Amino acid sequence: MSRRLQYYGSDILRKKSVEVDPSEGAEYLHELVKDMKQLLTMERGLGLAAPQAGDNVRVFILNPDELPLGGRWVFMNPRVETGGSPIKDEEGCLSIPGVFEAVRRPSRVTVTASDLEGVRFTLELTDYAARAVQHENDHLDGILFVDRLSPIRKKLIRKQLSEIRREYAGDSRIL
Numbered sequence: 001m002s003r004r005l006q007y008y009g010s011d012i013l014r015k016k017s018v019e020v021d022p023s024e025g026a027e028y029l030h031e032l033v034k035d036m037k038q039l040l041t042m043e044r045g046l047g048l049a050a051p052q053a054g055d056n057v058r059v060f061i062l063n064p065d066e067l068p069l070g071g072r073w074v075f076m077n078p079r080v081e082t083g084g085s086p087i088k089d090e091e092g093c094l095s096i097p098g099v100f101e102a103v104r105r106p107s108r109v110t111v112t113a114s115d116l117e118g119v120r121f122t123l124e125l126t127d128y129a130a131r132a133v134q135h136e137n138d139h140l141d142g143i144l145f146v147d148r149l150s151p152i153r154k155k156l157i158r159k160q161l162s163e164i165r166r167e168y169a170g171d172s173r174i175l
């Protein structure tokens with residue numbers, strides 16, 4: 001596997017990702033998703049977005065063993081609509097190791113996406129699955145969960161973030 005996990009401080013995590021063409025890019029997408037699944041399994045995560053694996057394309061995966069997703073786990077070119085009252089719950093991110101903070105997000109989503117074969121599907125999700133979709137979808141727009149914290153919480157983790165940036169800067173460059 002040539003892909004490596006991108007950490008806080010990597011420019012790739014801050015770029016807006018582009019849509020994919022499931023019919024033209026089938027071979028590339030299968031390989032990308034395979035690598036992403038391997039990274040997610042290795043890191044024992046709930047979800048992973050393509051930019052975290054170094055590719056700025058609109059693809060994310062979720063761990064179907066941990067979240068009720070009706071058998072779905074690959075989300076390509078997702079469209080997410082949120083609803084319900086906002087709730088706060090703790091989040092972490094594989095790209096920001098050791099940082100766990102409560103984030104306020106809408107409690108429900110309707111997500112429409114393509115699977116690996118390019119077939120569109122729609123899921124209505126609540127609770128942590130809804131949160132995970134919003135977290136991963138944010139990655140496709142270059143947004144990290146720490147961006148959604150209050151100024152005070154952000155200030156409190158500033159040192160931790162700069163340590164991650166320093167510690168992992170070498171890692172993410174080896175691609």
Ligand SMILES: [Zn+2]
Nearest residue numbers: 092093094095
């Ligand atoms: Zn994340």
